[in-house]
Amino acid sequence: MSAPVTAVRRSGEFFAFCxxxxxxxGRRPVQVREFVQQAWFISSVSILPAALVSIPFGxxxxxxxxxxxxxxGAQSFTGAASVLAVVREAGPIVTALIIAGAGGSAICAxxxxxxxxxxxxxxxxxxxDPIQRLVxxxxxxxxxxxxxxxxxxxxxxxxxxxxxxxxxxxxxxGAYLAxxxxxxxxxxxxxGEVKALLFGAAAALVASYKGMTAKGGPKGVGDAVNQSVxxxxxxxxxxxxxxxxxxxxxxxxxxx
Amino acid sequence: xxVEVAVQGLTKSFNGQPVWSDISLTLPxxxxxxxxxxxxxxxxVFLKTLVGLLRPDRGSIVxxxxxxxxxxxxxxxxxxxxxxxxFQDGALFGSMTIYDNVAFPxxxxxxxxxxxxxxxxxxxxxxxxxxxxxRKLPGEISGGMxxxxxxxxxxxxxxxxxxxxxxxxxxxxxxxxYLNQLIxxxxxxxxxxxxxxxxxxxxxxxxxxxxxxxxxxxxxxxxPREMLLSSTEPVVRQFLNAQRIGPIGMAEEKDAEELAAExxxxxxxxxxxxxxxxxxxxxxxPRRAERPPGQWCREHxxxxxxxxxxxxxxxxxxxxxxxxxxxxxxxx
Ligand SMILES: Nc1ncnc2c1ncn2[C@@H]1O[C@H](COP(=O)(O)OP(=O)(O)OP(=O)(O)O)[C@@H](O)[C@H]1O
Ligand SMILES: [Mg+2]
Numbered sequence: 293m294s295a296p297v298t299a300v301r302r303s304g305e306f307f308a309f310c311x312x313x314x315x316x317x318g319r320r321p322v323q324v325r326e327f328v329q330q331a332w333f334i335s336s337v338s339i340l341p342a343a344l345v346s347i348p349f350g351x352x353x354x355x356x357x358x359x360x361x362x363x364x365g366a367q368s369f370t371g372a373a374s375v376l377a378v379v380r381e382a383g384p385i386v387t388a389l390i391i392a393g394a395g396g397s398a399i400c401a402x403x404x405x406x407x408x409x410x411x412x413x414x415x416x417x418x419x420x421d422p423i424q425r426l427v428x429x430x431x432x433x434x435x436x437x438x439x440x441x442x443x444x445x446x447x448x449x450x451x452x453x454x455x456x457x458x459x460x461x462x463x464x465x466g467a468y469l470a471x472x473x474x475x476x477x478x479x480x481x482x483x484g485e486v487k488a489l490l491f492g493a494a495a496a497l498v499a500s501y502k503g504m505t506a507k508g509g510p511k512g513v514g515d516a517v518n519q520s521v522x523x524x525x526x527x528x529x530x531x532x533x534x535x536x537x538x539x540x541x542x543x544x545x546x547x548x
Numbered sequence: 549x550x551v552e553v554a555v556q557g558l559t560k561s562f563n564g565q566p567v568w569s570d571i572s573l574t575l576p577x578x579x580x581x582x583x584x585x586x587x588x589x590x591x592x593v594f595l596k597t598l599v600g601l602l603r604p605d606r607g608s609i610v611x612x613x614x615x616x617x618x619x620x621x622x623x624x625x626x627x628x629x630x631x632x633x634x635f636q637d638g639a640l641f642g643s644m645t646i647y648d649n650v651a652f653p654x655x656x657x658x659x660x661x662x663x664x665x666x667x668x669x670x671x672x673x674x675x676x677x678x679x680x681x682x683r684k685l686p687g688e689i690s691g692g693m694x695x696x697x698x699x700x701x702x703x704x705x706x707x708x709x710x711x712x713x714x715x716x717x718x719x720x721x722x723x724x725x726y727l728n729q730l731i732x733x734x735x736x737x738x739x740x741x742x743x744x745x746x747x748x749x750x751x752x753x754x755x756x757x758x759x760x761x762x763x764x765x766x767x768x769x770x771x772p773r774e775m776l777l778s779s780t781e782p783v784v785r786q787f788l789n790a791q792r793i794g795p796i797g798m799a800e801e802k803d804a805e806e807l808a809a810e811x812x813x814x815x816x817x818x819x820x821x822x823x824x825x826x827x828x829x830x831x832x833x834p835r836r837a838e839r840p841p842g843q844w845c846r847e848h849x850x851x852x853x854x855x856x857x858x859x860x861x862x863x864x865x866x867x868x869x870x871x872x873x874x875x876x877x878x879x880x
Contacts, residue, residue: 318797405642405644409637409639409642410635410636410637411639411640411641411642412636413596413601413635413639414633414639414640414698414701415641415643416601416625416628417599417628417631417633418601418628418652418653418656418701418705418715419625419628419653419656419657420625420628420656421621421625434679526869532820
């Protein structure tokens, strides 16, 4: 089979898999236990790295914008610019990277090793659909954690940026907050959370699909984890672009 | 009661590579059948196709009037409730204890209380000799124990068709003898349809009502035990008597030259060994599917090899109940 045909077939299978997961969403019984366990697990592997990444990220944005804005002679908007950058873009992206790198790889490795140990086959034979039993709770958990994580990253990032601007670049707290009032609005926060929700779902779906189709022994699982992280990153950046483009079309911006 | 499984013209390939083709056989309801074949001929693939985990390229599998390869996923999940499957490596859930593994199907599919579940699980674990290992994780027990735990889990919902993928590989000879007795007793009690994949020639000769042999991508023969054990078909004869002389070589098939050389050298095939009697249930009462020894041979005018059905050859195998090791004598 030629490479393009294989690629198209894989995408088709992945799409069918997503539809199955969507259908599994409505099916009883709801796997509450698995969901709670997974949400706990994903947050335990992602909270610390997310917090640690978002402080320097917020600071870098503040630094970049701080000097750029000064060059343009618009110091009074430093606050607004860095908060919006963090909340709209940086927050969801950091969340996505952490969710895909820490949560997604763990999901993929877990499902992949279950696949090669024939646990998933055994489950199907026992009359239980692994998509409903294992994948749906993981996707939901990943979405929940992504949204919470995005909140965390935004708060930490904005504080980092604020501290950096006020303490190190000599900005004034009042100007920082006032400028944000002037340009920011509620939909900015919402779009960040919507992005995080989508990223969480995409990361878990790709990881689950790759894990459940792993083959060829332990090496196959390693390959699947590797591919799932790479594919998720590409997918997330594409999704991010789409959502941002739609957002600017749909939501009128303040002061423009 | 067991259920009949009728397989017709079944063919399966992976990426254009055929595993086997045109397999037709009927597993009679309530009987024990054994499936043999050299390593890598696709016996495990056949079992997975029977439960609908793999879709065949062609052919039909009819169970209670339903054609499995044509069912939707949802309908397949319903049909699968008829099945109990013991996978080659046990396929236990690695994150659950042995107890939770065996309890899993009950918790998912029944409304039993924990106390009722405990009773059933303990009974099944006792049956396979694993009482005392309940709290262990699958990673902490031996391969043979994993296999027995897998068997307990496969039996917990009282399936009407049980598929065993090499139940006896990785078991010691004593446990294998007990397992064979367990299979016979289970069949007597539940009257379910059994299909056993095995490499153990002793099991194949003494346990089943029917034997099938997959060889070189085809079903070489399938039929009553006595038919295969008295067959002079070269492949069947070689395999069932574990001989080197015959069409099967180390790498699947000997080539024409080798066979010609063998014929030239005038290698005499050793005579067929006597057909051993079938293993009886331990309580002495017959199984429903049991047929009197020698019946098939008489009906088909076949003279069984001398010494058949007397048990002379296998006398050592039958009085093991007196031994000190019980199936319950596991890791207490
Ligand atoms: N999912 C799969 N994808 C591709 N090829 C497969 C797959 N599963 C099995 N095969 C191939 O099918 C063939 C039969 O495999 P199978 O495991 O059924 O053999 P087997 O008869 O059970 O052997 P053994 O007695 O050693 O267990 C092998 O050549 C194997 O490589
Ligand atoms: Mg096998």
